[in-house]
Amino acid sequence: MKIFKSIINIVLTLIIVICAYKIIHQLKEYNDADKVYNLIREEKEESDNLFEKNINYRGWIKIDNTNINYPILQGQDNEEYLYKDINNEYIVSGSIFMNYLNNGFDDQNTVLFGHNMKNGTMFANLKKYKEEDFFYNNNYIEIELSNGQYLKYKVFSVYITDINDNYTKTSFEDKDEYKEFLERIKNKSIYKSDISVNENDKIITLSTCSYEFDDARLVVTGKLIDKEQ
Template sequence: MSRKRKLLIPAALVLIGLSLWNILPDYLDKRVSSKTYQNLREDYTEVPAGDDAEKKEDWWLTDVLIQFDELKKQNPDIVAWIRSDDPESTGVDYPVLYSGDNEKYLRRDLYGEEHIAGSIFLEGLNQPDFTDYYTIIYGHNMNDGSMFGGLKKYKEKEFWEENQYFTLYTEDMAYRYRIFACQEAANGGDVYKIGYEPGEEYQALINGMVNASLINTGILPDSSQKMMTLSTCTGNGYSRRFAVHAVCVDAQKT
């Protein structure tokens, strides 16, 4: 082996070491965070098994159990659980936390531990009892599809056709939502304002969501209905966010 090649090997090993030093902490952090939420699902939720086609029409209400009493012992800031009909496809199956601000759970899990993935959390200006007509829930756009990283799949209409519904569970209610639009919305724009009530301004917001949508679902809600936006990063800076909009199509006591 030449002297030059002998020198290159240690240099390459140093570069590999530096790369691992930069990458490994993030990888381990995401893995720990993922395990935390998987444990929560296994310990505090019960969901129907088997082929989705065999589920009865209201399975989302009768067959899904969220143990809020036990969850709130872990953290009283847990106000809901959000679950898509097919979490394997969307990745959406998480507790929703509320602190009254948009910072506390940005990079912390429900135990207060710092993690890149943070938590799924409710907009600080929203009411934690979900009485608002318009609600925003935030989650990070993780590369592995966790948190709200799977939302970007809604850019494809074929994906939306197979994954139109999700349910928000609280201690005493189950809110059934149907996704009707998705867009790259301006950070700080009308989509990120809170306090809408039935009427022209709220309807203008809804119309704008439909007109700006990256897919045409053929659904146009009206301002008498409650709406929810699931918001995450676009991956292209902070001026715009990727927003998935849904209309509440049913609400039942659990």
């Protein structure tokens, strides 16, 4: 009996040690990722030569009253920057990246992806849009392109969907198809917006993982309202 208890104690101790190691390792990865992005922000402020660092750099996204303040990358597919930073090195949080099918921000629907990190970084703060007050009072998504141009979008929809939805479609065969797409997005929104959207508008779609069900996605969509050089 004593031997049996000793074995159990050893096993439990090993489990505790392994769990502690995993937690410490994860926290270190989160901390390392934060350091990397802080350095990138400093570099942008000092020289703003991120396109020279990586030709896949497409711009910078910022949303007020969130910690969303990141470079945007675009790979050869939608896997390339899941766990790589602008230096093309491994990073647990990956990058904010554009749908590889997009032609910059020129398409009818520009789609950006980002992880929903447990420490609240990357696109985790998009969940704030599920709060009614935040949705109505924090409308603006700001994009600075690699050529220095500024784009401003106004949020009109937030909803939960799944990976089989075609919300990531970037261009449409005709205006009728696009109009139907926009109407569906507005109708799916958790909250109703008085922002009008039509087939002549361009939109931005921000997507991150959500956990209401398997393969759920939280999607925030905004309408392009301003473009400045």
